[in-house]
Amino acid sequence: MNLDLLGxxxxxxxSSSGLGEATAKLLAAEGATVVIHGRNRDRVEQVAKEIRQSGGTATTALGDLATEDGAAETTRAATAEGPIDILVNNAGFYRHLAWADATPAEWNDTYNVNVVSGVRMIQHLVPAMRERGWGRVVTIGGGLASQPMNTHPQYNATLAARHNLAVSLARELKGTGVTSNVVSPGAILVEATKELVTHIGPDRGWGDTWEEIQPNAVEALIPNDQERFGEPDEIAAAVAYLCSAYAQYISGATIRVDGGLIRSAF
Incomplete structure (x- = not known):
């Protein structure tokens, strides 16, 4: 399928790793010029290099979106060669904390990085999309927005906020030709997920090797119709579709990519 992203x-x-990297590489393969963003210059440049080597077009932007200056610098770099048509708000972080350890300061830091940073980029880039009459904003959310764990509550809450702001933005952009949607991943097998599951697996009786641990972890944590963890490329595919001309009639939606998650437990 041609997603008509050329130009x-x-x-x-x-996008220097994980879901963001996978998304950037797929959008580039579909013909979009992608801007690789992060805070580590070497990692950002490496992803951009890999895209170019594969025949795609990529530039880079460095900046800490948790600060006003960093968001402004990212915007300047991203728009240096032309306006941005597609904004994928993927950047975020969490620390795996119990309620007792998630201090108010931790809540503030997590909210700033995971929510306010995305708002900064929306306010920098969406007005020009509105003026041109075409644009896409895709926010990466997560199933924990509606089925939170008992742990890392500060992170669960920011996912709910990301979902909420994306729908509010869709209402604001009514009739403009700009859409706003959420892609909500389940448990995706990025490096951090594998490290966590491998760390807790032996203590939970799931086994000692990854081959033993993985099926037991899926059954215990994320029982789903596909009986596995998701892959980054599967999230990227959902984002790419929402960015395409085929998705013009989709706005304010949440697309779940979680294998048909049955329940959430931890």
Missing amino acids: KRALITG
Whole structure:
């Protein structure tokens, strides 16, 4: 399927690794010019290099979106060669904390990085999309927005806020040709997920090797119809579709990519 992204410019925040990297590479393969964003110059440049080597077009933008100056610098770099048509708000972080350890300061830091940073980029880039009459904003959310764990509550709450702001933005953009949607991943097998599951697996009796641990972890944590963890490319595919001309009639939606998650437990 041709997603008709040739000539479009896409900024994917937090795209030097993980879901952001997978999304940037797929959008580039579909013809978009992508802007690779992060805070580590070497990692950002490496992803951009890999895209170019594969025949795609990529530029870079460095900046800490948790600060006003960093968001402004990212915007300047991202728009240096033309306006941004597609904004994928992917950047975010969490620390795996119990309620007792999630201090108010931790809540503030997590909210600033995971929510306010995305708002900064929306306010920098969406007005120009509105003026041109075409644009895409895709926010990466997560199933914990509606089925939170008992742990890392500060992170669960920011996912709910990300979902909420994306729908509010869709209402604000009514009739403009700019859409706002959420892609909500389940448990995706990025490096951090594998490290966590491998760390807790032996203590939970799931086994000692990854081959033993993985099926037991899926059954215990994320029982789903596909009986596995998701892959980053599967999230990227959902984002790419929402960025395409085929998705013009989709706005304010949440697309779950979680294998048909049955329940949430931890």
